[in-house]
Amino acid sequence: MKNPQVTRKRLPYPSLEEWVNRIRAGEVSFLSQAITLMESSLPEDRKLAEDLIQEVLPYSGNSIRIGITGVPGVGKSTFIEAFGCKLTAQSKKVAVLAVDPSSPLSGGSILGDKTRMEKLSGDTHAYIRPSPSGHTLGGVSARTRESILLCEAAGYEIILVETVGVGQSEVLVKDMTDFFLLLMLPGAGDELQGMKKGIIEMADLMVIHKADGDNLKRARRAQVDYQQALHLLPLRQVDWNPEVVMASSLTGEGLDAIWNKILDYKSSTQASGRLTENRRTQMADWFQQTLNEMLLDYLSKKWKDNPESAKIRQAAIAGQMNPVLAARKIFDINIY
Ligand code: GDP
Numbered sequence: 001m002k003n004p005q006v007t008r009k010r011l012p013y014p015s016l017e018e019w020v021n022r023i024r025a026g027e028v029s030f031l032s033q034a035i036t037l038m039e040s041s042l043p044e045d046r047k048l049a050e051d052l053i054q055e056v057l058p059y060s061g062n063s064i065r066i067g068i069t070g071v072p073g074v075g076k077s078t079f080i081e082a083f084g085c086k087l088t089a090q091s092k093k094v095a096v097l098a099v100d101p102s103s104p105l106s107g108g109s110i111l112g113d114k115t116r117m118e119k120l121s122g123d124t125h126a127y128i129r130p131s132p133s134g135h136t137l138g139g140v141s142a143r144t145r146e147s148i149l150l151c152e153a154a155g156y157e158i159i160l161v162e163t164v165g166v167g168q169s170e171v172l173v174k175d176m177t178d179f180f181l182l183l184m185l186p187g188a189g190d191e192l193q194g195m196k197k198g199i200i201e202m203a204d205l206m207v208i209h210k211a212d213g214d215n216l217k218r219a220r221r222a223q224v225d226y227q228q229a230l231h232l233l234p235l236r237q238v239d240w241n242p243e244v245v246m247a248s249s250l251t252g253e254g255l256d257a258i259w260n261k262i263l264d265y266k267s268s269t270q271a272s273g274r275l276t277e278n279r280r281t282q283m284a285d286w287f288q289q290t291l292n293e294m295l296l297d298y299l300s301k302k303w304k305d306n307p308e309s310a311k312i313r314q315a316a317i318a319g320q321m322n323p324v325l326a327a328r329k330i331f332d333i334n335i336y
Contacts, residue, residue, distance in 0.1 A: 060149040070183030082249035088125035095156035098131035187218030211246035239272035
């Protein structure tokens with residue numbers, strides 16, 4: 001599915017006050033329209049988006065934000081569907097967002113595929129939003145942060161942020177969630193060797209997924225292997241010990257246990273103060289990243305408009321000037 005907002009005629013925006021009230025009342029069309037606004041890069045839309053976020057901020061924060069990652073094919077969407085349906089069956093409101101940096105290249109988000117999460121997407125207690133396409137990785141993460149706040153204001157108490165298990169996107173998702181869940185394939189002893197240690201270190205819970213039928217024996221072995229691997233890592237936090245559990249989204253086995261672990265984590269980190277502290281750190285990072293991007297944007301435009309700077313750059317490219325010296329000269333001309 002291509003980004004549907006591109007072709008659809010835009011509805012007139014409501015007033016800020018009405019917009020916030022309708023979002024808070026849980027009106028999904030207003031929430032969706034707000035997220036679409038967040039994804040716009042038009043300067044006037046960005047300004048309105050900032051104002052809207054400012055208005056919903058007091059009503060945000062009341063959720064558990066769960067990051068979910070794993071290699072393609074590990075069963076993330078099947079898991080989110082089964083896990084999400086379990087939670088909505090308990091009358092909980094669940095939002096699913098995605099950070100999918102590959103979407104601009106593939107021309108559409110993985111989550112945009114309607115065949116995924118069919119049951120959950122028809123559930124009135126669930127809200128599923130595909131990844132914004134046509135953004136840089138940093139842009140996707142900024143939009144997702146804003147979408148989290150909007151979903152919280154709309155009363156979603158569990159926010160699942162999915163990412164494909166490639167490179168940088170896990171770090172971004174880790175930086176915007178409270179709890180990080182890593183899905184693994186059974187019988188993955190070899191995978192362990194090649195797996196980035198950094199990802200294992202980030203996980204608050206590792207799930208050996210597809211632990212059913214013929215996979216069960218291999219899943220048990222993988223559980224032991226990964227548990228041992230975890231023991232070799234330095235203890236990260238005093239209030240939480242990451243564990244390895246088994247689950248199957250086909251049979252539903254293990255899904256309740258995962259939810260209980262998340263609840264344990266929440267109460268333990270609430271008691272220690274780390275949950276609040278993490279969110280404060282994440283706000284500080286968000287602020288700093290945004291300011292850095294704005295500064296970089298401003299400065300790069302400024303020096304590109306300066307003819308002397310262009311000459312210096314050419315000299316560096318032609319090998320007539322040391323690139324470090326060239327950069328320093330351009331910096332001095334444009335900044336001081
Ligand atoms: P994703 O790429 O990580 O989102 O993976 P999908 O959810 O699309 O699942 C990939 C494949 O694994 C599909 O064929 C699923 O039917 C299968 N699958 C997902 N969950 C399970 C599970 O719990 N057990 C088994 N045996 N297969 C599963």
